Each structure stands twice: as structure tokens, then as C-alpha cells.
Amino acid sequence: MIALTDLGAPDIDKGRDSFLWRNASGVFCPTFSSKETWEQLRTHSPQVPWADVVWFKEHVPRFSFITWLAILARLPTRDRLRRWGMNIPATCVLCSTRDESHEHLFFQCSFSSEIWVFLAAKFLPNPPDSLAAASSWILHHSLPMNAKVITILKLLLQSVVYHTWKERNLRIFTAVESTTSVTRLAVDRTMRNRLLSFPGSALNSPSLLQIYFSRLSFPM
Ligand SMILES: [Zn+2]
Known part of the structure; x- marks a missing residue:
């Protein structure tokens, strides 16, 4: 929501709307990765020795x-x-x-x-x-x-x-x-x-x- 306040109003001259997905490093990409999403959602724990x-x-x-x-x-x-x-x-x-x-x-x-x-x-x-x-x-x-x-x-x-x-x-x-x-x-x-x-x-x-x-x- 904070990001929206920094954006200008939609303007057709700037091109059509498109969906983008933000990956773990903060870069917006046009493709969705379930693996990437899961890695961001899940809680990472240290690997057990066994x-x-x-x-x-x-x-x-x-x-x-x-x-x-x-x-x-x-x-x-x-x-x-x-x-x-x-x-x-x-x-x-x-x-x-x-x-x-x-x-x-x-x-x-x-x-x-x-x-x-x-x-x-x-x-x-x-x-x-x-x-x-x-x-x-x-x-x-x-x-x-x-x-x-x-x-x-x-x-x-x-x-x-x-x-x-x-x-x-x-x-x-x-x-x-x-x-x-x-x-x-x-x-x-x-x-x-x-x-x-x-x-x-x-x-x-x-x-x-x-x-x-x-x-x-x-x-x-
Ligand atoms: Zn026994």
C-alpha cells in the first residue's frame, strides 16, 4: 500500500497493465514461480543432522x-x-x-x-x-x-x-x-x-x- 502512494495515476500512454511477481531479491518478474513463492512463505529451519x-x-x-x-x-x-x-x-x-x-x-x-x-x-x-x-x-x-x-x-x-x-x-x-x-x-x-x-x-x-x-x- 505504501508503494501505491509513490505511483502516478494510470495512463494509457504508458502502456497496458500487466501482472508482475516480486521474487526473493525484490525484482519484479512477469512469470510466477511456485517454488520461489514457497521459499518466501515457509519458515526456514536448520537441517537436522539425520x-x-x-x-x-x-x-x-x-x-x-x-x-x-x-x-x-x-x-x-x-x-x-x-x-x-x-x-x-x-x-x-x-x-x-x-x-x-x-x-x-x-x-x-x-x-x-x-x-x-x-x-x-x-x-x-x-x-x-x-x-x-x-x-x-x-x-x-x-x-x-x-x-x-x-x-x-x-x-x-x-x-x-x-x-x-x-x-x-x-x-x-x-x-x-x-x-x-x-x-x-x-x-x-x-x-x-x-x-x-x-x-x-x-x-x-x-x-x-x-x-x-x-x-x-x-x-x-
Ligand atoms: Zn522389547
Whole structure:
């Protein structure tokens, strides 16, 4: 409105009216950019340290979504449900020895920890037992590491989180149980299926699946 007071009255001799859009640097442009507009409207926050572990090119969207919620501690775990007033048991349905919480499920629980440590240790020694520490471990390890191995570890972390949460839900809602070995094989199958869709780029460059196979000794 202040700008309008500085403008002269419309005059046909100065040309026809036209729409202009002001971009982030204050320059008026004839084209509208939804990206530019969104960047001006949204609140910018610093990038969280685990962002690259949750969102990356080879990710599986439903795995990333569950992992994102798990890292933010926003899954409806039993400790949260009880805090909201629900009258339900507190015990973890996977191990029956501790109360269920995000910290416990990912990965202090003997069930999920066994799967995570078994598979992740094939790529890097001493996998940590918390999501935050695991993210940092993948991104900031001290060993010289192929970028493809990092991608495999990100997918593996998400796959274990997803299958742990799925198994927890199956036990609660369907009373069907899978053993640690069966769930580990499900994680392994998921990994192979996903990695299969990324072929190697050159003759001397192994594919993600070839690297995965080279690290895992069989039988599992
Ligand atoms: Zn447990």
C-alpha cells in the first residue's frame, strides 16, 4: 500500500497493465514461480543432522516415513499411549522383558537389536543401539568407505526400523508372531528387492546388490 502512494495515476500512454511477481531479491518478474513463492512463505529451519539418513535418492518412501516418525519419537508406542490415558499393558510385545518406548524398540530390544546388529555389522563394526547414534555412525564413521555402502546402510537401517514396527503391530493387532530369524530374512529380502532396481553404472563399478551380496555370508 505504501508503494501505491509513490505511483502516478494510470495512463494509457504508458502502456497496458500487466501482472508482475516480486521474487526473493525484490525484482519484479512477469512469470510466477511456485517454488520461489514457497521459499518466501515457509519458515526456514536448520537441517537436522539425520536428514540424509531419512531422505535420500534410493529410499523407500514408506520406510523413510516410519523412520522419520521413529527418530522424532512420534510413533504411537505403548509408553505414549499410556501417557495419553489408554489402559493398555506397558510391556514390549517383541521381548516381553521391558516397557515399550522408542528408545527400547530402536534398538535396545533384544528382538530388533539382534537383527540390526547382525546385518549392520557386516558393513561396519559396532553398530550403535539408538537411532540418533546409528545415523551419526553411518554418516560420520572413521573408516574409508564406498558411498554405495553408505547407501546400503541407510536402507538397512530403515528396513530394520520398518520391519520392527510392522512385527510389533502384527503381534498386537493380529496375534501372529514371527521369530527374529524370519523377520531378519524379511529384511534381507526387502534389501535385495530394493537394491536390484539400481544396476551398476559401469563394468568396473559393482552394483549396490553386488556389494550387499559380497558382505553377507550365507546361510543367514
Ligand atoms: Zn522389547
